[in-house]
Amino acid sequence: MMRRLGAIGSLLAAVLVVTVLGSWAAWAADGRPDLPKPKGEQCIDTVDNMRRGHFDMLEHQRSLTLRQGIRGAKVSLKECVACHAAEGADGKPIPVNAPGQFCQSCHAYGAVSIDCFECHATTPKGADASAQR
Amino acid sequence: MIKHEYSELQPMTPSWLALVGVLGVLILAAFGAVWYMEHNGHWVTGMTNQVVWGTPHVFAVFLIVAASGALNVASIGSVFGRELYKPLGRLSGLLALALLAGGLAVLVLDLGRPDRAMVMIAHWNLRSVFSLNVVLYSGMFSLIALYLWTMMDWTMKAYYKPVAVAAFLWRLLLTTGTGSIFGFLIARDGYGSAVMAPEFIAMSFAFGLAVFNLVLLGFYAGSGRPISHALIHRLGSRLGLFVAADLYFVAMQHITSLYWGGRAAFETFILTSGGVYTLLFWVGQIVLGGLIPLWLGFCPRPMERGRVRIASALVILGGLAQMYVLIVGGQAFPLQLFPGMEVSSAFADGQFHAYTPSLPEVVLGLGGFAIALMIVVLGCSFLRFLPVSLDHHGEHITPCGCGPIHHHK
Amino acid sequence: MTCPNTNKDRRQFLAGVAATAVLAPGVVLLTAPASARAPGEPATSANRWGLLIDTTLCKSDCTACVGACVKEMGLEGHDRPRTDAQYIRKVTVSDPETGHSHTLPVMCQHCAKAACIEVCPTGASMRRADGIVLVDRHICIGCRYCMMACPYKARSFTHEEQDNQKSYLPRGKGCVEACTLCAHRIDDGREPACVEACVTEGQGAMLFGDLADPASKIAQRVAKEASSRIRADLGLEPAVRYQGI
Numbered sequence: 001m002m003r004r005l006g007a008i009g010s011l012l013a014a015v016l017v018v019t020v021l022g023s024w025a026a027w028a029a030d031g032r033p034d035l036p037k038p039k040g041e042q043c044i045d046t047v048d049n050m051r052r053g054h055f056d057m058l059e060h061q062r063s064l065t066l067r068q069g070i071r072g073a074k075v076s077l078k079e080c081v082a083c084h085a086a087e088g089a090d091g092k093p094i095p096v097n098a099p100g101q102f103c104q105s106c107h108a109y110g111a112v113s114i115d116c117f118e119c120h121a122t123t124p125k126g127a128d129a130s131a132q133r
Numbered sequence: 134m135i136k137h138e139y140s141e142l143q144p145m146t147p148s149w150l151a152l153v154g155v156l157g158v159l160i161l162a163a164f165g166a167v168w169y170m171e172h173n174g175h176w177v178t179g180m181t182n183q184v185v186w187g188t189p190h191v192f193a194v195f196l197i198v199a200a201s202g203a204l205n206v207a208s209i210g211s212v213f214g215r216e217l218y219k220p221l222g223r224l225s226g227l228l229a230l231a232l233l234a235g236g237l238a239v240l241v242l243d244l245g246r247p248d249r250a251m252v253m254i255a256h257w258n259l260r261s262v263f264s265l266n267v268v269l270y271s272g273m274f275s276l277i278a279l280y281l282w283t284m285m286d287w288t289m290k291a292y293y294k295p296v297a298v299a300a301f302l303w304r305l306l307l308t309t310g311t312g313s314i315f316g317f318l319i320a321r322d323g324y325g326s327a328v329m330a331p332e333f334i335a336m337s338f339a340f341g342l343a344v345f346n347l348v349l350l351g352f353y354a355g356s357g358r359p360i361s362h363a364l365i366h367r368l369g370s371r372l373g374l375f376v377a378a379d380l381y382f383v384a385m386q387h388i389t390s391l392y393w394g395g396r397a398a399f400e401t402f403i404l405t406s407g408g409v410y411t412l413l414f415w416v417g418q419i420v421l422g423g424l425i426p427l428w429l430g431f432c433p434r435p436m437e438r439g440r441v442r443i444a445s446a447l448v449i450l451g452g453l454a455q456m457y458v459l460i461v462g463g464q465a466f467p468l469q470l471f472p473g474m475e476v477s478s479a480f481a482d483g484q485f486h487a488y489t490p491s492l493p494e495v496v497l498g499l500g501g502f503a504i505a506l507m508i509v510v511l512g513c514s515f516l517r518f519l520p521v522s523l524d525h526h527g528e529h530i531t532p533c534g535c536g537p538i539h540h541h542k
Numbered sequence: 543m544t545c546p547n548t549n550k551d552r553r554q555f556l557a558g559v560a561a562t563a564v565l566a567p568g569v570v571l572l573t574a575p576a577s578a579r580a581p582g583e584p585a586t587s588a589n590r591w592g593l594l595i596d597t598t599l600c601k602s603d604c605t606a607c608v609g610a611c612v613k614e615m616g617l618e619g620h621d622r623p624r625t626d627a628q629y630i631r632k633v634t635v636s637d638p639e640t641g642h643s644h645t646l647p648v649m650c651q652h653c654a655k656a657a658c659i660e661v662c663p664t665g666a667s668m669r670r671a672d673g674i675v676l677v678d679r680h681i682c683i684g685c686r687y688c689m690m691a692c693p694y695k696a697r698s699f700t701h702e703e704q705d706n707q708k709s710y711l712p713r714g715k716g717c718v719e720a721c722t723l724c725a726h727r728i729d730d731g732r733e734p735a736c737v738e739a740c741v742t743e744g745q746g747a748m749l750f751g752d753l754a755d756p757a758s759k760i761a762q763r764v765a766k767e768a769s770s771r772i773r774a775d776l777g778l779e780p781a782v783r784y785q786g787i
Contacts, residue, residue, distance in 0.1 A: 069579070252664050320691065
């Protein structure tokens with residue numbers, strides 16, 4: 001009886017360890033569930049720094065840009081979208097917050113929800129590609 | 134000082150359950166309405182880019198104004214030393230707290246981004262009358278809590294008077310602040326007047342006492358506790374006095390406005406040609422909410438429970454009408470970009486703006502009342518807010534200037 | 543009073559200027575009221591951006607400025623006039639005594655002593671150092687007190703969800719918004735979209751420039767010619783000036 005319980009216990013423990021380690025590995029290895037490939041060679045900072053601090057960067061920069069009028073800063077949501085919005089088969093950009101896309105898939109994975117894209121354009125040029133900037 | 138005995142309301146009785154149940158349903162409905170409005174956006178309400186504050190604000194401002202007035206009963210007892218009112222201090226404080234909470238809840242739940250309400254704490258524009266009001270509201274909560282403590286704990290007796298005076302003064306500031314929300318809107322003909330501040334104080338006395346009367350009479354009837362005729366008479370006639378003050382300031386507001394160059398058009402709109410606003414002004418605010426309660430309060434016969442109830446209910450309805458005329462009517466009248474000229478545009482310049490309250494807005498507003506009452510009911514059920522009897526000393530006190538009191542069997 | 547012919551002449555002249563500007567980039571440099579600010583530089587109080595609007599040139603049936611704004615800012619809306627956003631509108635003003643009537647564009651007046659900033663509880667309503675009044679929609683809670691306070695009805699509340707926003711103009715449900723004087727264009731050394739459209743499609747009634755720069759065309763004109771502000775009596779010191787009102 002005790003042996004049976006012990007066996008079930010160690011089995012459960014093993015399952016637990018495997019799931020935790022497995023998801024940890026999945027998280028730590030080549031990143032989140034298949035992030036679409038960004039444009040450009042590299043990000044605005046090291047991948048490590050981006051993973052760890054992109055939200056602080058954005059939150060810090062946004063008032064500098066909006067309230068002080070500082071343009072062309074290293075950190076810019078517009079620019080994140082410009083590089084990280086993938087293109088569909090029809091050549092049209094796919095919104096970055098669409099399921100499976102760069103920002104969304106990672107946040108879904110980490111159970112993070114952001115409200116930025118209620119306002120911010122989710123494709124590089126916004127509404128229509130003829131926009132000037 | 135006379136020592137009074139206090140006790141809790143008996144919870145879990147059938148009528149208690151019914152009351153709490155109804156209030157609970159109203160509160161749930163209000164949250165449903167909020168979800169609906171926030172999910173779809175405010176276009177599903179009656180509010181527009183022309184009438185930006187609607188029914189929720191009518192209820193919210195009413196409740197906040199009434200909160201300050203509800204505390205008046207405690208002040209009369211403590212600051213002005215009227216024995217008859219002293220035992221009512223605890224309920225008065227609790228009611229003030231609850232009405233303030235109800236009003237603020239409605240205000241916050243109507244925000245475009247209620248999820249960001251906490252932003253107010255991180256970001257602070259000290260020059261805003263709104264921010265000033267947030268300071269005043271928070272201070273009010275703390276002061277009332279302290280006040281209740283000094284009333285309910287004998288070891289705090291030494292602080293009772295100073296706290297009472299502080300709460301009284303703070304309350305006047307608070308209502309002045311609420312009135313200033315409108316008083317500072319210089320561009321709109323319906324607001325931007327110095328009379329707003331004292332007018333709001335007079336309103337608060339009337340609305341607050343009206344709500345207090347209904348709650349007190351309701352609880353005492355429901356729990357079978359006695360109230361002296363003297364007290365009932367006093368509460369009823371004092372209501373008449375406050376209504377008179379409110380009417381006076383309303384008259385002041387409109388008369389100064391009439392003589393204020395350029396505002397005659399607005400006055401014509403509200404007083405004669407404004408449709409629903411004119412109707413609400415004369416019938417709702419002046420006759421039902423003003424003249425009738427005034428007559429009920431001052432007619433020579435002593436007040437009965439029924440008459441106090443009717444007068445109080447009318448003051449509340451009239452008060453809501455007054456808020457509606459002030460808040461919605463003030464916006465329905467177009468902004469004057471070019472005084473003296475006729476203007477028009479594709480964005481509704483120069484025309485009277487339509488506004489029809491939507492159901493979710495009304496439900497949210499009623500929810501504010503429900504939240505306030507729920508707090509009072511629960512408070513009275515679990516703490517000792519209500520005197521066991523309001524009768525044993527009443528017999529010895531003759532209300533001043535009101536003639537002898539006839540006690541009925 | 544202006545005679546239609548002068549208007550037409552002027553219009554052709556201005557169209558000509560615009561055409562030259564397109565053909566010869568050098569002309570743009572000479573007439574451009576602003577130059578792009580260097581990346582990383584904040585806006586400064588050395589500038590005070592403003593508009594001078596000659597209402598005698600504004601034709602009543604012309605809505606070029608409004609159309610350009612809607613297009614630039616992505617304000618197509620939901621076809622609900624009472625709740626859709628507007629940043630600029632054409633107002634018709636008639637004198638009931640004389641019957642004379644004229645039109646003018648009205649937008650955020652970018653007041654130096656703006657009522658909206660004064661009343662905003664969170665400081666979301668703010669003025670940039672160069673005088674542009676904006677809503678910081680990252681901290682706007684949607685209380686609409688600024689809309690109550692604004693004498694010009696310049697602001698709109700975003701009454702419903704938006705999509706297809708422009709990348710340079712994020713906007714979404716629950717916040718207040720208004721004309722930004724095209725801050726994104728100004729920072730880039732360009733004119734506001736309405737002004738540009740007024741020159742190319744309209745009568746050239748609108749002039750954009752730096753009121754703080756004595757050498758600028760707008761500063762020179764307001765120094766020499768009579769101009770006024772809407773509701774100047776309120777003392778809010780708008781940066782938008784009008785002629786002929």
